[in-house]
Amino acid sequence: MTDDILRMRGITKTFPGVKALQDVNLSVRQGEIHAICGENGAGKSTLMKVLSGVYPHGTYEGEILFEGEPCRFADIRDSEHRGIVIIHQELALCPQLSIAENIFLGNEQASNGLIDWNRTNHEAAELLKRVGLHENPVTTISDIGVGKQQLVEIAKALSKRVRLLILDEPTAALNDEDSAHLLDLLRGLRDEGITCVIISHKLNEVIDIADSITILRDGRTIERLDMVTDHVTEGRIISGMVGRDLENRFPPHEPNIGEEVLRIEDWTVHSPAHRGRVVVSNASLTLRRGEIVGLAGLMGAGRTELAMSVFGRAYGTDISGRIYKDGRQIEIRSVQDAIRHGIAYATEDRKRYGLNLIEDIKRNVSAAALPKLARRGWVNDNEEYRVADEFRASMNIKAPSVLSVTGKLSGGNQQKVVLSKWIFTDPDVLILDEPTRGIDVGAKYEIYSIINRLADEGKAILVISSELPELLGLCDRIYALSAGRITGEVPREEATQEGLMQYMTKGLDEIR
Known part of the structure; x- marks a missing residue:
């Protein structure tokens, strides 16, 4: 791992009114996992789009050397022909097509102008086995979860005989189990000699998997770190990313909690796709003025479904229960009703x-x-x-x-x-569903400060987050949800990750 498979020198990329990259240098060794870290807007994705030909030669300044040879990619097909494949944060899969069709889309297994479906499905099955995905190749993409779709993207890259695999925020939308599986897969690809470049805001994962790191800030290269010799910590990475130490990840806040604003009682929601299946069961919770309340739960626990059903029945069927606003029972039949009653909901999928x-x-x-x-x-x-x-x-x-x-x-x-x-x-009540998903630590601090400011203005805020440290650092009180049921309510001073996890998994064994 002493030879560089990739060198990018003096890369400068300008958009109208904005210099996205300025004299950026990047070197990646053969057979390593190299992480690129930086705040949102630092230029990480732009740099990878330059490398992969999304931004073709001539639209930027600088030089790209791949396996020692200068590269002038005209488009993404050029870079893929050399074995450079990028997997974007927004997965480029067609949900109506099968897994096999997606893997070989644009690279069809054909002879005499006809697709050989037996060969297509057989080779897709071999690729799926290689990435550890046990699905029938004819399964439609829309029928599998995001974690499995990410593995299909990697299988698609392997079908192109990838030598350098670029992954942009590969675990941003994954739960802990799917993230761990994906990281294990990347280690296996590294052992096979495939070089990986990963962009991630999850610094704990970066430290766990990367062999080296390049830090970008404001479109410039700040430093390159070797994970072994440089004794890298999260604090060291953050300092390079934001230009200062973040001693406290969460801004200080003294809550001024007032009277009850919203009360939800015995709230039950059924799945619109599977009639009779209960997604939220007899959930009850309260929110008070100036209070930040957290909602913790594993993926599939019903957190988003609860929030959306309260927000004008935007999700679910056969919804029952009662909602009280300022002590008076209200009826919310639509999103317009929710807004009129002073309830707002910021979705987890902003795009x-x-x-x-x-x-x-x-x-x-x-x-x-x-x-x-x-x-x-x-x-x-x-x-x-x-x-x-x-x-x-x-x-x-x-x-x-x-x-x-x-x-x-x-x-x-x-x-x-x-x-x-x-x-x-x-609004009097603001529901924030995964408000910092896919956001770097510097921008997270700004979002936390905004949330605190809104609470100080007397708004009641419900924060849904998959990150327990975020809930513990931000919220005054936390509810835990498991299999659609509220299983615990913990004040800030008594809350721990271990205790919340016990509530979040309560009753799952009975369900299994």
Whole structure:
């Protein structure tokens, strides 16, 4: 592992008004797992798009050497022909096609112009076995979970005889079990001589799996670290990423908790896909003004389903139970009802459900509360611009103007736009589902500060998170959910990861 398989020298990439990369250098040794770390907007994904030909030669400055030879990729097919394959954070799979069809899409196993389906399915089965996925190759992609879809993407890369595999946030949407399996697979590929470059915000995983790290900040290379000789810690990586030590991952906060705002009693929700299956069972919880309440649970426990069903019955069928707002029972039959009663919900999937990525910041911020900007049925464009610009300043959204396209923003800034949209509805209750998913530690701190500020303004906040340290560091009280049932309620001073995990797994053995 002494020879470099990849060298990128002096890479500079400019977009209109923004220098995304400036004189970036990257070296990766043959047969290692190399991590690239940096805050959102540091240039990590842009650098990998330059390498893989998404941004073709001529659109950037600098030099790429792969296996000692200069590379000038015109497109992604050029880079794949050399054995460089990138798996983006948003998986590039067609949900209506089978696993086998997806693996060989664009690389069909054909002779005389006809696809050989026996060969296709046989070779797909061999690739699935190699990545440890025990599924029938004819299974439709829409019928398997995200963790398995990630493995299909890797099998697809292996079908292209990959030599350098690039993975952008591969475990961001995975639970702990799927993440561990994926990391084990990457170790196995390394043992086979396949070099991997991984972009990740999960620093514990980076330390666990990487042989070396390159840290980017503001589009520049900060340093390259060897995991063995440089005695790398999470603190060392964070310091390089943000330019300062983050002694406390969570901003200090003294809660000022008031009276009860929202009470949910005996809430039961059935699955819309499987009639009769109970997803949430007799759940009861309360939220008070100025309080940040956490909701912990394993994947599939019913956390999101509970939140969405409360928010205007956006999920579920045969919903029963009672909702009280400020001590008075209310009926919420639609999302509009929920907004009118002062309840807002920021979804866990901001790209698909939280934002219109092809629209600008201004339109996204106003989307949930257009009537506030309308006069005689017409939206006041100047007022819409003013409101959005105020949020851009107060939320520290890093963009040239509110006319910037939302899809071009980093994940942390997109999340701030989502929060701005719902804050503009002036809610009393704000439900935040995975508010920091896919966001770096620096941007997380900003989001936590915003949440604390909203609580100080008297809003009741429910935070759903898969990260127990996040709930422990942020919340004043935590509920645990297991198999659709509330199994525990713990105040902040008594909460521990071990105790919450016991509540989160309570009753699972009975179900199994």
